[in-house]
Amino acid sequence: MDKDLVYAINAYYKLKRKFIEQRKKDKANVIKKCLKMNLKPNEIKEKVKTTVNSQKCIHCKKSQPGRPGTIFRRKDEKLKAYCNLPEGNKCDFDIEINIGYYESNDYLLDLNTTDLKESRQKIIKLKMDSLYGFHDDEAPEVLEEKFNEEVSNFNDSNYQNIFYLKNLYSITANPDKKNELENVEKQMFELIKQIKESNDNNEKVNIYINNLRPILDRYYLLKYDTRYVEKIDNTDIFNYITREFNISTLEFDLGENTPGVQKFEPSYGRK
């Protein structure tokens, strides 16, 4: 995966975490204040809601009642974030990253796992809220809709994780492949031994061409993802290129659009 893209995704989630942390702090502060004022639970809930909905923009620090200052949204293959103040008042904070679907940069697997955990927490909370009736200002059907949406988010993340892990496993830790490799190595050594021990040159060549050569091909295919001979222009020099499985082998872009950073305003400290 492109380093800039990884960097941008990292920066995006850092900002998102900062925004969520700020929201938690704002919530805790307003609850403390309300408790000092001896407000009733319903009044506290109202104040908390107003505070959360009026959180400052993470970039310009401006706020407007009833309008969260920054919107972070992950939809399909895009990560988006922007200043949510009204036109004329909003700042230039505006991010759009097409992440593609990669398997399995460990980082993305981690991010997905975080999503999964967050989603699970939300589901538990919604379930508890509905069980204990902490939803006085929300109609049951609204609650149910939220619940269903969250369950669907959870299933998406879960499906993605299983898919990522399966692919990672099939490439790196597949016991079938390991067994085959061991088997092929054994055959190779056996054939080499036969060639060494034979006194008949014809037999040696035959074993090499008919038996050892195909085994060697299989061996390299299992062990390396790339193997080719490259001739350096205008010379008689040939380079034999092999490349063992590396992290880029483990990345698959399954997205429909080319992954990349569409917008990241203002710049995130990288030239």
Ligand SMILES: [Zn+2]
């Ligand atoms: Zn702003």
